[in-house]
Each structure stands twice: as structure tokens, then as C-alpha cells.
Amino acid sequence: MTKEDPVRAFLALTPDDMLDAVETLGIPCDGRFLVLNSYENRVYRVGVEEGPPVVTKFYRPERWTDESILEEHRFTRELEDQEIPVVAPLRAADGRTLHHSGPFRFSLYPYQGGRAMEPDNPQHLEMLGRFIGRIHAVGSRTPYRHRPAIDVDSFLREPGVFLVTEGHIPPHLERRWTASLDMLCDIAEDAIARVGHLSRIRLHGDMHHGNILWTDQGPHIVDFDDARTGPAIQDLWMFLSGDGDYLEARLQDLLRGYDLFHDFNHAEIRLVEVMRTLRLVYHAGWLASRWRDPAFPRAFPWFDTGRYWEQLMGDLDDQALRMQAAFA
Numbered sequence: 001m002t003k004e005d006p007v008r009a010f011l012a013l014t015p016d017d018m019l020d021a022v023e024t025l026g027i028p029c030d031g032r033f034l035v036l037n038s039y040e041n042r043v044y045r046v047g048v049e050e051g052p053p054v055v056t057k058f059y060r061p062e063r064w065t066d067e068s069i070l071e072e073h074r075f076t077r078e079l080e081d082q083e084i085p086v087v088a089p090l091r092a093a094d095g096r097t098l099h100h101s102g103p104f105r106f107s108l109y110p111y112q113g114g115r116a117m118e119p120d121n122p123q124h125l126e127m128l129g130r131f132i133g134r135i136h137a138v139g140s141r142t143p144y145r146h147r148p149a150i151d152v153d154s155f156l157r158e159p160g161v162f163l164v165t166e167g168h169i170p171p172h173l174e175r176r177w178t179a180s181l182d183m184l185c186d187i188a189e190d191a192i193a194r195v196g197h198l199s200r201i202r203l204h205g206d207m208h209h210g211n212i213l214w215t216d217q218g219p220h221i222v223d224f225d226d227a228r229t230g231p232a233i234q235d236l237w238m239f240l241s242g243d244g245d246y247l248e249a250r251l252q253d254l255l256r257g258y259d260l261f262h263d264f265n266h267a268e269i270r271l272v273e274v275m276r277t278l279r280l281v282y283h284a285g286w287l288a289s290r291w292r293d294p295a296f297p298r299a300f301p302w303f304d305t306g307r308y309w310e311q312l313m314g315d316l317d318d319q320a321l322r323m324q325a326a327f328a
Helices: 006-011 015-023 066-081 122-139 152-165 171-195 244-258 266-289 295-299 306-325
Strands: 029-035 042-048 051-058 099-101 104-110 212-215 218-221
Touching: 006 104, 015 029, 015 042, 015 051, 015 099, 015 104, 066 104, 066 122, 122 218, 122 244, 152 171, 152 266, 171 266, 171 306, 266 306
Parallel strands: none
Antiparallel strands: 029 042, 042 051, 051 104, 099 104, 212 218
8 A cells, every 4th residue: 555545545544644644733642532334534533632632534536526525615604604514624723624645535524422302302393403404594595506416317317327337236127227227317306396496505415313413402413524515405304204294294383483494395295205206326436435444344244245236126016116205
């Protein structure tokens, strides 16, 4: 391995590399650290002498440019300035939030504890809805300039084709997969067109239960690493599960808080199953794109098995019907 090769260095990142990088900022580490749950990046809680611990995130190379990372940092700090409970990056003495050490890029965050939110708790959902509404009110002021959009091409068509070209689809399923992908793209694009005008705002982009840390004071929203431009429903739909009355009740819990701070286009509700479909294919493509990272086969041993692809294709068949049913 050569230190000049960022990809190989990232895959071989050691605790010593991590601690040495943090100490280049003049932060004396006490040698204690804990690996935190993250597959895309390398994230650690680091003990600091005579101070609270910090969280350090080492960015996977060749994913985001420095400009796009800094744009995410500016957005979270803009939200923090509005007293929205996000966990924003710490500034160094010179004001920087993105740091370089050899081949590594990293940032530091305050350590924030918390517990899982209660997804069936109407009060939790209403409070969370208020903060998502406030995030979107800020996010609608100006666009991202360096971050991509959530759309059918980047979340459905491109990862779907990538899975074929990289040989992840079993040969006996390739024809069915390709036909299904074309059909899903057509249905999703038609659904979006039928909704009409969509909000295109700065989003968290990956708002789900795992990125909400609940405390006695309420939620803290973490990990804006997937921040993108897109419709508001993207930051809401992952809290909506089930069917019929149950899903509608959860939606109303969220919107009761959301609508206090930002106008929600209720036509976007019909895109919940479109967004769910996009995520299913995008997630499969993401796993395939990271499969050479040794951490992924260990963490996702079921990926690339015949059973997985049969199940996914069955789920996508169901999603085609669900997307169409939203407009029936």
C-alpha cells in the first residue's frame, strides 16, 4: 500500500492513522476509541484528554468532492444557527470543518448520545415533523450547487444497469431484471409527471430511524452525508410503513408538526411508493459498488445470493403495483 493511494489507504485505515490525524488539529487524544456503525465512511468516537469525546468521520474517497462535503457542512451549520437540533461539524481554530491528513479527509463532530425513537408514538412523530419542517424551510431558501438530485436516473435506472454490467444479477434472471427495470422507470417517471410541480429543495436525504437520536429533550438529527436535492417527501416517507389507516395515521402525526413550519405539497404523498422503489434498487446498487471493500461481504453475506435476487425481484413486482395503485 502507498500512502498516496487514497482508496487503498482508506480500506487499510488503522486506529493509529485515525488518532494521528485527529492530533494534527492540536487535539490530545487519550488513546480510547470506539468504532461506530458506518459502512460508507469510517467513524469513531475518540476520547480526548481533559474534555468530552468527539466523533471523527473519515470520508470514503471518490464519492464526494471537497466542495460537496463543505456544502453539506455549511447546510448543517446553517440549521444549527437556527437552533434546529442537528449535529453539525466542529470548527477547528482556523475555522475549517474539513481536514486533510496524508491521503485522508476527515471531520470532527460533538459526541451526541441518545436512544431510538418510538416509531408508533404520535408525540414523537409530531415533534420530528416540526423539525423536518424547519429543516425544509431553511433548505428551500437556496439550492445545492455541488450535490446531486434524487431522481429516477440516479436512483433507479443507473444502479439497475450497473448491477447488470458488473455481473451481480444471476444470468437466469438478467432478462427479467432488465424488463422489470424498464417497467419500473416508466411507472416512476409517469407518477412524478402526474403529480405535477414538485418541490426541489435541500434535503437531509437519508432521514430514517437510525439517524434520529432521541433524548429527554427530543430528537437530534445526525448524518447529513447523503444530503441531496429532491422533493420534500424524501425526508418523510421512511417513517411511514404499513398500509391503509395505519400509514395514514402516521402521516398525519408527522404533518401535524411539519405544516407548522413549511407548506407541504400533499400531492407528493402519492410518491411514497415511488421513493420506496428507488431506494430498493439504489441500495442494491450501493452494495454492489462497495463489494470490493472487505467490510461489505462480512456485513451483508446474503447479498449476491440467488435467494436475495429472487426476493428483491418479487418485492419490485409488488412495488410496481403499489406505484400504480397510488394513482388508481
